[in-house]
Amino acid sequence: MATRIRPSSKRCTVIGGSGFLGRHLVERLVDRGYTVNVFDIRQAYELPGVTFYQGDLCDKLALVMALKEVSIVFHCASPAPGSDDGALFQRVNIDGTRTVIQACHEAGVQKLILTSSASVVFEGTDIKNGKEDLPYAKKPIDYYTETKIKQEKLVLEACSKEKGFLTVAIRPHGIFGPRDPQLVPILVDTARRGKMKFIIGDGSNLVDFTYVENVVHGHILAAEHLKADSPLCGQAYHITNDEPVRFWDFMSQILVGLGYSAPRYHLPYALVYGIALLLWFISLILRPLIQFKPTFSPMRVALAGTHHYYSCARAKQDMGYRPLVPLQEAVVRTVESYPHLRNGE
Ligand SMILES: NC(=O)C1=CN([C@@H]2O[C@H](COP(=O)(O)OP(=O)(O)OC[C@H]3O[C@@H](n4cnc5c(N)ncnc54)[C@H](O)[C@@H]3O)[C@@H](O)[C@H]2O)C=CC1
């Protein structure tokens, strides 16, 4: 008679493990003695103790192979937030997440930890110390946010103590750190093109930026505290650095740290937002003829000109979360990790 091998509680799969957050998570899991599979459409590195499975998460058969004998799945794959390919977001974040849940059932996985985003409640207007019980954005500001909302709902609704399948969603905000392909590279590129001279609004808006190691810590705590009798089942948790900072001070610190000038001149928020909307509309109309992507998309302007910071009291209470790396230390480590992006390099 065939015996089913009981999955070890320290055996996990990271879907999206070749990405920025995914790779940091994999490295930390290995350090903590986990056996790790990575499932991703691309293999970006090799690491002892890690088995790679290359495939699309919409392909259930390929996915099940990577989930065999695994008890925990971390799902942190997504198309890049800056993309405006609505069909891709629908396919990967919604249809693909349904496939992930089915594959978990078929492989006998016990816990699914989703990387969601605090932006699921962001509609482009101020959020101050937002708690997890804020309603989902009714008018999400882009396809990314719209599909992250549906994805989170799918995962949390799949939580079933009866079926022995437990789920939780982690909502980080503004992840940064070494190897991030977005925040620092986009900032430097904008500065090199001479477009980082202006502050949008009065510059007093507070925002959360979260060091990648703290986000990883939140994911692992969630996985280890997720039990049938714990409050985590089917819940969402903000994970931030818990040190809201002025958006433009944070950007300036990184720019100055890399040898660029900080932005100095103020522009009214409504004016810049209006121009960004107009440019976005023109780029839509002209798309069949020419393709161009304005640097200041309405999404970026909203993120740069409003307050949006979140309470992580629930994560502190339910899983003992505390950020491991304070913001100033995180900025220093991040700046040091990008020698090739220094001014003049
Ligand atoms: N970067 C940020 O500031 C924030 C990110 N998040 C979430 O964190 C997660 C990770 O983000 P990052 O590491 O920044 O992104 P990333 O782009 O570096 O990593 C995403 C990974 O997913 C993989 N992937 C994409 N489509 C796939 C598919 N169809 N099948 C298999 N793998 C696929 C990519 O190849 C990539 O390795 C995402 O879910 C994102 O929504 C949430 C809040 C903030």
Ligand SMILES: CC(C)CCC[C@@H](C)[C@H]1CC[C@H]2C3=C(CC[C@]12C)[C@@]1(C)CCC(=O)C[C@@H]1CC3
């Ligand atoms: C050109 C400048 C005005 C801004 C440059 C920095 C931006 C690229 C980043 C500032 C805030 C970041 C952010 C995200 C992506 C990178 C920024 C826009 C997310 C949209 C990534 C995905 C999420 O889930 C939410 C993030 C909010 C903050």
